[in-house]
Amino acid sequence: MKYEFTIFGFGISAKITSCLLARNGFSVCLISDKDQKQEISNTNLVTFLSRGSLNYLSSMFPKTKQFEEHPEIDSIHCELNSLRGNKPQSIKFNDGEKQNLGKIVKNTDLEKYLDQEIGQLRNINIIHGSYPSMVENKKDEIKLKLNNGEEIDTDLFIVSSTKNNLADLISIDFIKKDLKKSAISIDINGDIKNANCAFQKFTSDGPLALLPYSKNEASIVWSLKRDSKLLHKDNEELLQIITKHLSEQVSSIKMTSNEKHKLQFVYAKNLVYKNTVLLGNIAHNIHPIAGQGLNLSIKDIALFVNQIKKYKSLGYKLNDQMVLEEFEMKRKIDNTAYSFGTFLLDDIFSSNNNFVNYTARTGLGLVEKIKNLKQLFIRSATGEDFYKAL
Ligand SMILES: Cc1cc2nc3c(=O)[nH]c(=O)nc-3n(C[C@H](O)[C@H](O)[C@H](O)COP(=O)(O)OP(=O)(O)OC[C@H]3O[C@@H](n4cnc5c(N)ncnc54)[C@H](O)[C@@H]3O)c2cc1C
Numbered sequence: 563m564k565y566e567f568t569i570f571g572f573g574i575s576a577k578i579t580s581c582l583l584a585r586n587g588f589s590v591c592l593i594s595d596k597d598q599k600q601e602i603s604n605t606n607l608v609t610f611l612s613r614g615s616l617n618y619l620s621s622m623f624p625k626t627k628q629f630e631e632h633p634e635i636d637s638i639h640c641e642l643n644s645l646r647g648n649k650p651q652s653i654k655f656n657d658g659e660k661q662n663l664g665k666i667v668k669n670t671d672l673e674k675y676l677d678q679e680i681g682q683l684r685n686i687n688i689i690h691g692s693y694p695s696m697v698e699n700k701k702d703e704i705k706l707k708l709n710n711g712e713e714i715d716t717d718l719f720i721v722s723s724t725k726n727n728l729a730d731l732i733s734i735d736f737i738k739k740d741l742k743k744s745a746i747s748i749d750i751n752g753d754i755k756n757a758n759c760a761f762q763k764f765t766s767d768g769p770l771a772l773l774p775y776s777k778n779e780a781s782i783v784w785s786l787k788r789d790s791k792l793l794h795k796d797n798e799e800l801l802q803i804i805t806k807h808l809s810e811q812v813s814s815i816k817m818t819s820n821e822k823h824k825l826q827f828v829y830a831k832n833l834v835y836k837n838t839v840l841l842g843n844i845a846h847n848i849h850p851i852a853g854q855g856l857n858l859s860i861k862d863i864a865l866f867v868n869q870i871k872k873y874k875s876l877g878y879k880l881n882d883q884m885v886l887e888e889f890e891m892k893r894k895i896d897n898t899a900y901s902f903g904t905f906l907l908d909d910i911f912s913s914n915n916n917f918v919n920y921t922a923r924t925g926l927g928l929v930e931k932i933k934n935l936k937q938l939f940i941r942s943a944t945g946e947d948f949y950k951a952l
């Protein structure tokens with residue numbers, strides 16, 4: 563079979579990309595790397611979708627207005643405990659004039675919505691439970707041979723699966739590092755003092771975030787060293803410890819689910835190799851400390867689709883190398899800054915060294931005082947400038 567785009571993967575990034583390309587009239591083959599019976603994810607993970615990502619998705623998918631009832635996050639409050647027992651240093655993004663910074667959305671809700679969209683688009687063909695066993699990157703197209711024997715010719719091959727290691731087949735180098743950390747994601751309901759505020763406390767065990775997605779429901783994400791005893795506490799004990807840390811933010815909370823996630827750092831040195839493009843976590847799997855992983859991928863996808871549309875209308879081929887190189891170059895700085903920046907931030911804020919702790923407190927104090935600097939961080943995290951320039 564011949565398609566303009568073939569996408570391998572079945573996560574949020576693969577689904578957003580398929581829908582956007584199909585909506586623009588392209589023929590899309592979506593190869594799911596999941597067993598068909600397990601295609602509906604059942605994770606309790608949530609995503610802080612920045613204002614930029616949300617506005618972009620709402621303009622592309624008008625029905626995402628279903629997230630309208632989610633509370634707007636209008637402030638982000640970070641608090642850093644001192645090793646010396648001084649008063650905690652805190653920083654509030656947006657405590658002055660309130661503006662929408664984004665919303666917290668359950669990943670399963672986003673996926674369910676995307677599945678419905680995919681179901682309505684006739685130019686997406688889904689191949690279930692398969693993977694490419696041979697990738698032949700020719701000058702003007704790609705030939706794929708799947709493990710079930712099926713053969714596909716495609717103008718562009720988009721890799722978005724982190725499950726099967728395609729690295730040897732696609733000739734792209736990755737920087738990979740085991741962060742030796744795991745995150746617990748806990749769903750709670752109870753009394754949330756301010757459902758419009760995302761709160762992050764840098765405890766000596768690691769960053770603990772409270773992410774409200776309704777008036778009385780929130781996700782708690784705690785990134786911990788992999789040898790942390792907290793990872794082995796029973797639910798009741800863990801909830802007690804968390805309630806103590808978040809006593810000013812929540813009360814009477816009940817845990818509805820608890821999951822563990824191994825944290826790994828992955829950074830692809832290139833997003834493009836000949837007629838292959840990487841989109842999603844496969845291109846940059848970053849620490850969740852700044853809540854930017856999916857937001858970065860949505861920026862990549864938005865720019866990619868825009869470039870393809872723009873240059874196609876000017877008569878360029880879909881896999882014109884100049885077009886693909888321009889896409890890669892335009893995303894390099896943002897992706898590199900967030901990938902390595904979040905890596906460093908986590909190291910600094912979870913350090914038990916007095917000097918590093920003092921420096922981090924001083925740094926936070928400075929950012930808190932300099933209004934323009936704070937505004938710069940907000941503009942970057944909301945993706946405002948990026949989407950304006952798109
Ligand atoms: C604790 C935590 C909190 C986060 N918070 C935020 C946030 O607030 N804001 C934000 O923007 N981002 C956040 N992220 C990142 C965000 O969840 C990811 O960027 C996003 O889910 C990646 O989607 P994806 O489709 O690109 O990749 P993936 O979800 O990795 O999916 C890619 C493909 O890989 C396959 N796959 C991967 N692993 C497996 C497996 N084990 N078994 C079967 N198939 C598999 C899937 O089927 C899919 O086809 C967070 C991540 C974590 C771990």
